[in-house]
């Protein structure tokens with residue numbers, strides 16, 4: 001398994017991409033489902049949350065012949081973390097993704113296909129292949145500096161850590177955090193350049209640093225997505241550039257099977273009461289909804305907070321699992337300039353003396369992307385992203401810091417004409433960006449996240465995926481799986497989970 005991502009499959013996919021992009025923008029994203037429907041008193045299933053997991057769960061119930069369900073969603077639209085912003089000065093505005101931007105892993109030959117990749121093709125999403133591992137320009141705090149050999153060594157180090165995790169798992173040895181694994185292998189980064197390269201392999205993917213990240217969970221997550229030999233999809237990353245927004249694939253899919261009475265938008269769930277027979281959900285607007293089953297698809301960050309109260313409190317084993325997963329923040333800071341003055345590669349990697357300080361710069365002003373837009377974005381994660389959240393949109397301070405770094409790369413860089421960043425950690429509907437497993441990873445915690453409580457309260461979402469946590473395809477497959485299990489239980493009570 002290796003991350004040098006140029007292959008024949010990549011070339012073939014590039015040809016396919018041409019076709020995908022050509023037909024784009026022909027489907028409507030969300031039809032008349034933006035209105036809150038009348039709430040039925042009692043349904044078979046309540047689906048709590050209308051992100052990828054919730055919508056796919058609803059579609060799966062429909063496919064199973066069960067249409068007596070309602071999706072309850074706080075926002076006025078489907079998509080959840082698949083969310084956009086219109087960014088740029090008047091006359092030069094673009095729809096940009098503040099949440100997920102890539103389909104990670106597609107399909108290799110007739111091997112397993114990433115279901116989000118299939119959904120994207122079904123709804124003619126405009127995508128462009130990203131070459132994230134060779135198309136990089138290197139900088140440090142003194143300006144341009146080609147440390148590509150260091151980068152290649154960091155790819156090997158990550159690969160070796162993944163292999164080490166597999167060997168230790170087979171030998172029944174304990175998991176290590178990635179920092180310990182790198183120390184053990186004698187490859188812990190020391191210089192700012194080595195640290196920036198390590199950041200690119202670890203923090204940029206898991207949104208937290210090596211000491212905070214489980215090697216075993218990272219290995220599963222990586223292999224099952226990117227490595228066909230290990231059952232993964234492919235090592236191809238497809239960037240969404242669709243001006244309808246990435247969420248269009250969820251919204252357009254919902255419009256194929258839902259009707260207005262199956263959706264309650266603009267309703268924030270505040271309590272979930274459950275017993276051995278049914279579940280009752282209260283929303284902040286006073287709706288009282290009862291169902292035989294409820295599927296909770298809220299993020300791990302929401303479940304870790306007190307935004308939603310479970311009555312009775314969830315059992316110990318469930319609370320332990322929810323408390324064990326991490327929900328770090330991954331922040332993209334978008335900048336627009338009068339015109340482009342930076343590198344022609346997709347990525348600029350910057351090594352600061354402080355690890356994690358504005359390290360990954362991605363150009364959107366490229367042919368095939370938003371050529372002529374003057375837009376670039378810089379990504380920060382984990383502790384540094386938390387620091388930005390504490391600044392609480394003090395855009396002047398953020399701009400000062402960002403420009404200080406950019407001027408180390410380009411001393412004559414002008415001030416931006418626009419700048420914007422989201423606040424994922426502060427958003428009560430998400431409380432973080434996506435889940436990740438920490439140093440104390442215990443596989444039982446991952447399994448227990450999805451296990452139903454009292455036979456009627458079910459859980460799904462990216463975080464409940466043992467193989468694909470953090471990813472859109474994890475959310476998709478978990479929503480599908482939970483709904484299939486709920487349908488099986490409705491059709492045959494003997495297939496219901498225990499009520500204790």
Ligand SMILES: Cc1cc2nc3c(=O)[nH]c(=O)nc-3n(C[C@H](O)[C@H](O)[C@H](O)COP(=O)(O)OP(=O)(O)OC[C@H]3O[C@@H](n4cnc5c(N)ncnc54)[C@H](O)[C@@H]3O)c2cc1C
Nearest residue numbers: 049051052053074080081100101102269461462471472475
């Ligand atoms: C910055 C960022 C970058 C990412 N990049 C990628 C990427 O490139 N590729 C990738 O595969 N994945 C990426 N992800 C992860 C991806 O977005 C998630 O895995 C996926 O969207 C999760 O879907 P979900 O249905 O599990 O959860 P969500 O999308 O969180 O859906 C849950 C829904 O519940 C609703 N909700 C929450 N609380 C309440 C309440 N109290 N009452 C009612 N409704 C409520 C929310 O509004 C939301 O719609 C990224 C995420 C972020 C934030």
